[in-house]
Structure formats: structure tokens, C-alpha cells
Amino acid sequence: MQKLLAAGLFMLCFGIGYSQPTFHVGGFGAIGDGHTDDSQAFLKAWKQLCEAGGTGRPTLEIPASTTFLLKPTLFQGPCNSNDLHLQHPILLVNGMAIEIAGYASVMLMVSSLKDLEQSMAEAVHFHNCNNLQITGISLVNSPKSHISINQCTGVSISRIQINSPCDSPNTDGIDISSSTNLDIQHSIIKTGDDCIAINTGSSFINITGVACGPGHGISVGSLGEDGADDRVEEVHVRDCNFSRTQNGARIKTFRGGSGYARKISFEQITLIDSKNPIIIDQHYTNDGRRESSSAVKVSDVTYSGVQGTSAEEQAITLNCSDEIGCFNIKMKKIKISSSVPGKKTHAYCNNAHGTSTLTTPNVPCLLRLDKFTV
Structure with a gap:
């Protein structure tokens, strides 16, 4: 059985005053029951997010109070927009909000992006990213x-x-x-x-x-x-x-x-x-x-x-x-x-x-x- 990561999520809300393409992970088949592997759904949603262009800020949206199970996953660029936003919540580990099954050195990797604002992460590796902002997150009990x-x-x-x-x-x-x-x-x-x-x-x-x-x-x-x-x-x-x-x-x-x-x-x-x-x-x-x-x-x-x-x-x-x-x-x-x-x-x-x-x-x-x- 492949090793999976369970991530408990709370939504952060942002007031945005202009039109933006938004991609909801549920629309790509993410179940969010804490047991089903949602890695492929997240990758499909990321592909659409990365290919989005035009005006506004392409946003990946995750529902509140939901648990997703993910394998170690590569989110890779370059993308068409230089202003991507991952509308993710803060992660909490204690109280079983995060459960790591087995050992994984990198749970989520974001690669080759520009002007990325990241509002959620847990054991995250950023490679070849420019103008990266990481703010307001809480990380607990990483394995590495x-x-x-x-x-x-x-x-x-x-x-x-x-x-x-x-x-x-x-x-x-x-x-x-x-x-x-x-x-x-x-x-x-x-x-x-x-x-x-x-x-x-x-x-x-x-x-x-x-x-x-x-x-x-x-x-x-x-x-x-x-x-x-x-x-x-x-x-x-x-x-x-x-x-x-x-x-x-x-x-x-x-x-x-x-x-x-x-x-x-x-x-x-x-x-x-x-x-x-x-x-x-x-x-x-x-x-x-x-x-x-x-x-x-x-x-x-x-x-x-x-x-x-x-x-x-x-x-x-x-x-x-x-x-x-x-x-x-x-x-x-x-x-x-x-x-x-x-x-x-x-x-x-x-x-x-x-x-x-x-x-x-x-x-x-x-x-x-x-x-x-x-």
C-alpha cells in the first residue's frame, strides 16, 4: 500500500474585488472523506489552475472542515499566470487533524512558479520559485x-x-x-x-x-x-x-x-x-x-x-x-x-x-x- 498523507483543513477567506477563475477541488473528483486518495483530483485541479490565463488571480479552492488524503505530490510550473493563489487554510496536526501514515520526506512540492502566494503548507518544498509569499500558516509535527x-x-x-x-x-x-x-x-x-x-x-x-x-x-x-x-x-x-x-x-x-x-x-x-x-x-x-x-x-x-x-x-x-x-x-x-x-x-x-x-x-x-x- 502506498503511503498517504491525511490533511485536515480550515478555509481562509479573502475579499477580492475583481473577477478571477476559481477551481474547486471537488469539481475534479476530490472526495474529502479522509480515506479516499484524492491525489489525482488535486493534480487535475492544479493542471487547470496552471493553464488559466487572462485577467484576475487564478485560485485553487478547498472546502472548509474537510479532510483530504494525499500522496507526496508535485505541483509543477511554469504556469500561464504569474499571480496564482492557493486558497488553503491553516493546517493543524494535534487532535488528529493531520495524520502521517508511514514516512515521507516531502508531502507537497511546488516547483518553478512565479509570484505564488501560499497560505497553507505542511512539510513543503519550494524549488525554483520567484516572488514567493508564505504567510499566516501553522505547521505541526512534520516528519522531517x-x-x-x-x-x-x-x-x-x-x-x-x-x-x-x-x-x-x-x-x-x-x-x-x-x-x-x-x-x-x-x-x-x-x-x-x-x-x-x-x-x-x-x-x-x-x-x-x-x-x-x-x-x-x-x-x-x-x-x-x-x-x-x-x-x-x-x-x-x-x-x-x-x-x-x-x-x-x-x-x-x-x-x-x-x-x-x-x-x-x-x-x-x-x-x-x-x-x-x-x-x-x-x-x-x-x-x-x-x-x-x-x-x-x-x-x-x-x-x-x-x-x-x-x-x-x-x-x-x-x-x-x-x-x-x-x-x-x-x-x-x-x-x-x-x-x-x-x-x-x-x-x-x-x-x-x-x-x-x-x-x-x-x-x-x-x-x-x-x-x-x-
């Missing part, structure tokens, strides 16, 4: 990563909520790879892995107002696995908080890789009982291999206004490669205290170079600029 963005340009993600257990493996909130010009704003992510992971080929990523926790923080990487030449730049995280996370602001690279992670900033960050609040790890491997003469270069990284409490005494870790090292690391107005009364925090650093100003705990490998101020 919740949202993955690959080879996309011009993506806006806002007001989403992701909720998975802290011990759920590989359940990244948002995975980004080979994509540029992304804005992620005002969202809540609770998961068992990275809240947001920025992977190779990504640039100009802005993350603002994200509450992360539980989870493994907001991570650049991992990069350089199996000797890969990986590159990430212009990642800017601001006004975010990490609550009881395994990591906070993290950059992680494997030994033996090449490329770079550069022009990265974490500003105005709040920590609540977070482990590894600030960490750069150029030794991200557990295989015991000897140090390599090559590494992903980490440079031009700024931490500013990072304040709060650490669950561990080692609050800052700059574990850079012995051969390559990390350069132009800047810390300013950092104050991380222990969440355990009476404990003090400290920093560890190896072959990291840069400056610090008004930073607690002191980072011994960085030049303290505040010592020279009057």
Missing part, C-alpha cells in the same frame, strides 16, 4: 523539515508558527539553500533541530523578529561536508530571541571543505536559558578525522546587542580551524550571564581574530577596544 526553500529568489515568509517536539530529529523549521533575497519576519518556531538553517549558495537573507525555542538555533551551515566548496554571505539576523535552545547564533563548518561564510550579523538578540548562545564551529564533525589544511573561511561576522542567560558556563565558543582561523569577528555590547544562580560564564576561543567592546564574558582572543576608551 517543515519548510524548505531551494533555488528561489525573492521570498517573503511572515507570521508563521512551527511546533514540533524538542526531541524530534531532523525537523528543521526552515531550510534555505541556493536561494537569494529572502525575508523571514515575525514568526514562532519550536522544533527539534535548527529553527532556521542557511545552507550553501544562499545570500542576502534577512531574519527579523523570530522567536526560536526549543530548537538548535539559527544556523549558517553546516558547510563544507565531504570537501564541498560551499558559500554563504550577507545573512542578517535581528531582533530575535532564543529560549531554551541547544544553540543560539551558530555558524558550523566541516573540516576539509572550502568556500566561505562571510558578512554575517546577529544584532539585538535575547537569550533565555540557551546553551551555546554564540558559537562558531569549524570542527563540525564527529568522525575523528585529523585536521585538514583546508576549511570554509569564516570572516566578517558581527555580534551586537546580544543579551540574556546561558544554560552553560561556556557562553561563547569560537572554535576555529588551526590552519585557517576566523577573521574580522566583531563583538559589541554583549552581556551573557548564567541562568544558574552563583555561576559565572566564560568564553572559549581558538584561532579567532577580531575585536570586542563591552563584552561579557571576555573573549580572550579578541582585541578589547573598550580598554583603550576614556
